[in-house]
Amino acid sequence: MRITCVGGGPAGLYFSVLAKLADPSHEVTVLERNPAGVTWGWGVVFWDDLLDDLFKHDPVSAERIWESARKWDEYEVRATGKPVSHLAGYGFSLGRHRLLEILGERAAELGVQVSWSDELGDLAALPPADLVVACDGARSRIRESAAEHFGAEVEVASNKYIWLGTPHVFDTFTFGFEKTPAGWIWYHAYPFSGDKSTFIVECQPQTWSALGFDTLDAQQGTARLEEIFADHLGGQPLIDHRAEVGGTGWLNFRRVTAQRWDHGNVVLMGDAAHTTHFAIGSGTKLAMQDAMALASAISSGDPLPVALERYEHRRKAAMAPLQKAARASSAWFERLPEYADLPGKQFSYALSNRRGEYPAWRYLLHMTTQSRVPRTMLRWTLSARRSSRARRRPPLITA
Numbered sequence: 599m600r601i602t603c604v605g606g607g608p609a610g611l612y613f614s615v616l617a618k619l620a621d622p623s624h625e626v627t628v629l630e631r632n633p634a635g636v637t638w639g640w641g642v643v644f645w646d647d648l649l650d651d652l653f654k655h656d657p658v659s660a661e662r663i664w665e666s667a668r669k670w671d672e673y674e675v676r677a678t679g680k681p682v683s684h685l686a687g688y689g690f691s692l693g694r695h696r697l698l699e700i701l702g703e704r705a706a707e708l709g710v711q712v713s714w715s716d717e718l719g720d721l722a723a724l725p726p727a728d729l730v731v732a733c734d735g736a737r738s739r740i741r742e743s744a745a746e747h748f749g750a751e752v753e754v755a756s757n758k759y760i761w762l763g764t765p766h767v768f769d770t771f772t773f774g775f776e777k778t779p780a781g782w783i784w785y786h787a788y789p790f791s792g793d794k795s796t797f798i799v800e801c802q803p804q805t806w807s808a809l810g811f812d813t814l815d816a817q818q819g820t821a822r823l824e825e826i827f828a829d830h831l832g833g834q835p836l837i838d839h840r841a842e843v844g845g846t847g848w849l850n851f852r853r854v855t856a857q858r859w860d861h862g863n864v865v866l867m868g869d870a871a872h873t874t875h876f877a878i879g880s881g882t883k884l885a886m887q888d889a890m891a892l893a894s895a896i897s898s899g900d901p902l903p904v905a906l907e908r909y910e911h912r913r914k915a916a917m918a919p920l921q922k923a924a925r926a927s928s929a930w931f932e933r934l935p936e937y938a939d940l941p942g943k944q945f946s947y948a949l950s951n952r953r954g955e956y957p958a959w960r961y962l963l964h965m966t967t968q969s970r971v972p973r974t975m976l977r978w979t980l981s982a983r984r985s986s987r988a989r990r991r992p993p994l995i996t997a
């Protein structure tokens with residue numbers, strides 16, 4: 599089979615590895631617009647479930663990922679005016695650069711042709727292939743070239759965020775919330791190597807404008823963030839890659855959903871098919887699990903259309919609970935000011951239950967029996983749930 603993957607992110611590179619492992623006679627090419635070793639973003643987090651899957655599918659790359667990953671042991675919550683609290687949980691993190699380096703090397707070892715600095719402008723320009731995998735990210739040009747067929751919808755989240763790095767090595771996964779005269783602004787940070795951490799800053803749009811980020815350039819913007827988060831950064835700077843090329847990295851998260859994932863011999867994979875808000879840190883995992891499912895579907899011996907349909911159904915079903923959790927989690931951060939003035943313990947509790955995993959009755963029972971929570975807290979919880987239900991959904995924009 600001749601397979602062309604457009605996009606050399608985690609989805610495209612990992613799929614190319616698995617396709618070659620499934621059948622070394624497949625001719626697999628990956629086109630990536632960036633030069634080798636160049637990518638966006640910083641470290642990403644993941645958990646045991648991904649590691650288990652990686653070891654099952656390709657122990658060689660799994661071992662390298664495992665060796666390069668950093669483990670963190672709890673969640674720390676720091677918020678203005680509240681004592682520091684610690685929530686149970688652990689996970690792993692790895693620089694996106696390192697992940698792509700491991701996958702790119704593994705692909706090359708298996709005979710995949712990885713063509714760096716090779717941007718696909720037009721689908722018609724592709725050499726003939728039996729299967730074209732569109733793994734060209736959230737703004738997929740291939741998806742957009744047949745937007746009606748794929749039925750892609752993009753929902754734009756209201757909060758502003760920026761993905762930064764810092765040489766400050768956080769002890770563990772840390773959420774930090776600062777109260778400024780313009781409103782609350784917070785970060786999600788975690789170490790991903792011996793000398794770097796990811797530092798994602800988020801705030802409501804009105805806070806963002808009031809703090810001047812709508813007019814500051816990248817350098818001025820990072821300087822302002824360094825001032826705001828000075829107590830959290832141990833004297834270290836924040837790094838915005840965009841500062842080197844002008845512009846700024848502030849964005850609104852775009853939640854992409856595609857109704858259909860295949861069109862003839864073209865199939866969507868990873869962020870090109872669906873994006874998952876970073877508030878639950880799972881987009882890379884889902885992209886790599888798509889790759890596993892697609893590689894297994896095309897190795898089944900079924901005709902291609904059947905294999906592609908099975909892949910799509912399997913993945914949509916598998917990811918539905920996580921997508922739901924991501925929506926709940928990002929919505930919680932959009933309503934942060936409703937929770938931010940709670941006392942420290944209750945605030946951290948609400949943060950840990952932001953995915954809505956614990957049913958309200960269990961949460962309330964725990965709050966009344968296990969801790970000395972005043973009745974006003976119960977009233978607040980019930981009214982917060984009522985007002986969140988009444989809240990309008992964010993606008994839908996059709997891509």
Ligand SMILES: Cc1cc2nc3c(=O)[nH]c(=O)nc-3n(C[C@H](O)[C@H](O)[C@H](O)COP(=O)(O)OP(=O)(O)OC[C@H]3O[C@@H](n4cnc5c(N)ncnc54)[C@H](O)[C@@H]3O)c2cc1C
Pocket residue numbers: 604605606607608609610629630631632637639641642643644716717718719733734735736739760761798867868869870873874876879880881882883884885
């Ligand atoms: C702030 C933030 C934090 C995140 N943190 C985490 C986390 O902690 N854990 C986690 O699991 N996920 C995280 N994610 C999500 C994760 O980054 C994505 O879900 C993941 O990168 C998707 O992989 P992909 O291969 O589908 O797409 P991408 O990683 O976007 O790769 C697509 C590739 O296609 C290339 N490309 C695009 N167009 C073309 C073209 N026309 N021709 C050739 N090449 C092209 C691009 O250069 C890119 O390399 C985060 C996302 C954000 C925004």
